[in-house]
Amino acid sequence: MNRPLRQDLSAAIPEGVAALLEKEIIFGELAPMARLTEEEVAARYGVSRSPVREALRLLERDGLVLRAARRGIWVAPLSLKDFDEIYTCRIELEGVAAEQAAMSSDTERKKQFAGLLEELRAAHARGDGREFFMVDVRGSALTYDLSDNRTLKRLLASLDKQALRYRFIGYTHNPEIVDITMTHTAAIYDAIVGGQAERAKELTEHIIHYIWQFMRGAIAENFGKE
């Protein structure tokens, strides 16, 4: 009963289950405050409760689920306050990451930005918002890698997962957010590849602040009260 799924989960079952649940949460297939029971998740993926528990610990770390001792587990709710909290942190850390990435001399990996930009443009042209964000995340991951700071990378990877939930909702309600992101991302990639550290940092901070304020409207509409 557990054999078939083991293949899909690429060796590490907890991380595999976490990745699958992550996607479901980020893209709204699992609604905010949806109840998760360990046994149900275990049955769904054909594994036992042990790795599921570890997967849920990972999701808790990234703020995607809430746990109450002996009460249960829920998909973390979304709120305007939470959104503001995340962006308050992101604006600082993404700025540093872009700055440090620009200072990297790893020209070989910097070339990957060109390919990513093409993928972004393709997804943008197709109007595929979901794919757009997935590629955008890979661009961020590349930036974090170039910054050569494992601690920063760890913090941002965690923040990004939360942020992506809001970004996807924002896109759903205001598709032009993809247009804005598209334009600005190109400028940032340029600065990073060109080694303009200060510019990369300022651009990143400015742009994140801009998108933050732009998205607040859509977010407030849905979660203003909470």
Place this chain on the structure above:
Amino acid sequence: MNRPLRQDLSAAIPEGVAALLEKEIIFGELAPMARLTEEEVAARYGVSRSPVREALRLLERDGLVLRAARRGIWVAPLSLKDFDEIYTCRIELEGVAAEQAAMSSDTERKKQFAGLLEELRAAHARGDGREFFMVDVRGSALTYDLSDNRTLKRLLASLDKQALRYRFIGYTHNPEIVDITMTHTAAIYDAIVGGQAERAKELTEHIIHYIWQFMRGAIAENFGKE
């Protein structure tokens, strides 16, 4: 065999075990790269492997231990690079936390800073570096609480645990670091309590940067090569 320890662990065993291991790692009782086996830890605290596994996941999240699949678990090594990475992140996030804390109107909780300052002075006067840092951590925790940003709090709580290992080593080699921290901390508390947001942020960033550079010497001596 497991009953007696349960009391010490205050209800949640994984968190309890994690807290105990944390202290041992932070204060050097468990040396960098020391091997940890789940069974040994479980036996030591009189619990089973299940909660120990979860405790080790928590420590991994905070960068205190490293895990290699099916290979083992080790206390995370210390290095100058890691130290720089942590402070690069801390300087940004602590600044924001101080700024936001100063903007808080929770005058009731702000009064706690006075008591903490007294405790700091007492520990400083006694030359009790370990106690000094423990109180300092509570001051940071209060600042994070006041910032009213759960995301920021989560990121900083994690960072602080790593940072404390280096801070304790720095103090061991350069006890005057406690003097410096003592003086500067008082100024920051003043700014936060007084509601001077911009000043609190600038002071914090400046001071963390100063201590960072000051400590680099002691850290480099021990871990320069790694």
Place this chain on the structure above:
DNA sequence: ATATTGTACGGTGTATACACCATACAGTTT
């Protein structure tokens, strides 16, 4: 009718058994 207590059940928390991988070492072969 309301309040209180008993009870059943869903679900997490922990313990334990077993599977399986990684390493080291010994034995065999070339």
Place this chain on the structure above:
DNA sequence: AAACTGTATGGTGTATACACCGTACAATAT
């Protein structure tokens, strides 16, 4: 002698059984 293969062992990874808490609902008493 060196390389390779087989095997034993230590330790993590997973499955499963059971303990225990929290909630809801029903029954009884006031």
